[in-house]
Amino acid sequence: MAAVTIYHNPRCSKSRQTLQLLQENGVEPEVVLYLEDTPPLETLARIIVMLGVSVREFMRTGESAYKDNNLKDSSLSDRQLLEAMVEHPKLIQRPVVLANGQARIGRPPESVLEIL
Known part of the structure; x- marks a missing residue:
């Protein structure tokens, strides 16, 4: 296997x-x-492609870091969202x-x- x-x-x-x-x-x-060994941005991007979801769909939108960093803002790029997940790994599904x-x-x- x-x-x-x-x-x-x-x-x-x-x-x-x-x-x-x-x-x-x-x-x-x-x-x-x-949470201790946060994957780099490139790894997160690869996982998202493997899942077939958008970057935003891969985020835990109920986390305080999502609200505190105004990540609901639709003008944010995928890269900015990925950077937020690297900085705040609790946002990762x-x-x-x-x-x-x-x-x-x-x-x-x-x-x-x-x-x-």
Whole structure:
């Protein structure tokens, strides 16, 4: 099986459930604690392309950093939004699993099984 990576926040129940589901299916993924080891802008951009979503769709819009930094502003470029996610990693959707050249957000956790 190809390498599997999970961008994980252990404080998030969906992230914990997704990691557990992977392990129950015999997958020991590389765990990236993205709040501590924030992916660079280029990696985030690649994940977004793999997911087939917009940069804004990949953001957690309910986070205080979204409101505090006026990220709702529609004039902001994708690069500016990506830079905000690098600066404030809580804005990154979670959990994200990468496998076999594809990516899925683990909401619901079972969605990640499609790419294994």
